[in-house]
Amino acid sequence: MEKTLHDKIEGLIGSEKVYLFMKGTPDAPMCGFSAGVTNVLRSLGVKYGSFNVLADQTVREGIKEFASWPTIPQLYVDGEFIGGHDIVVEMARSGELQKKLGN
Amino acid sequence: MTVQEIKEKIQTGLPGSEVEILDPYKDGVHIKAIVKFSGFSGKSILEQHRMVYATLKDELKEEVHALGLETRVS
Numbered sequence: 001m002e003k004t005l006h007d008k009i010e011g012l013i014g015s016e017k018v019y020l021f022m023k024g025t026p027d028a029p030m031c032g033f034s035a036g037v038t039n040v041l042r043s044l045g046v047k048y049g050s051f052n053v054l055a056d057q058t059v060r061e062g063i064k065e066f067a068s069w070p071t072i073p074q075l076y077v078d079g080e081f082i083g084g085h086d087i088v089v090e091m092a093r094s095g096e097l098q099k100k101l102g103n
Numbered sequence: 104m105t106v107q108e109i110k111e112k113i114q115t116g117l118p119g120s121e122v123e124i125l126d127p128y129k130d131g132v133h134i135k136a137i138v139k140f141s142g143f144s145g146k147s148i149l150e151q152h153r154m155v156y157a158t159l160k161d162e163l164k165e166e167v168h169a170l171g172l173e174t175r176v177s
Contacts, residue, residue: 070156070163071170086172087148 016049022073033085116158135171143176
């Protein structure tokens with residue numbers, strides 16, 4: 001991955017404690033999995049930054065390589081990759097996500 | 104890539120695993136894999152999912168948009 005793209009992704013992830021790469025926006029998610037993660041974050045009352053990968057093809061591809069993770073959405077907390085939709089839902093169910101978020 | 108092929112790929116990559124594929128719309132696209140595997144023991148959910156994805160490495164170069172995943176220790 002190009003250094004500039006890597007730096008850009010790192011900068012985005014570092015811009016907020018909780019950061020989500022998604023398809024669409026929190027108000028208008030463009031895929032069911034992205035919508036699912038925003039629903040979880042909303043239900044927990046979490047403030048987060050987000051990036052719409054549909055608006056930027058280089059980030060859309062770059063983020064998969066960055067995390068070695070094949071799909072989007074991707075959730076980060078304190079710069080750490082947490083997982084995609086299924087993991088976020090499962091961790092919210094078990095209470096593990098709330099712990100990570102410091103709630 | 105058929106549902107059956109995905110199932111076989113996972114079972115080959117994680118020997119001894121039990122794999123169930125749900126295909127609720129019968130479209131072979133919006134599928135969910137439920138994987139039970141003894142080797143998940145002691146691993147985080149993230150690591151468990153990574154292990155399943157690793158078995159589908161070639162398939163996932165093309166974005167499998169809607170592969171849901173549920174992993175359990177068997």
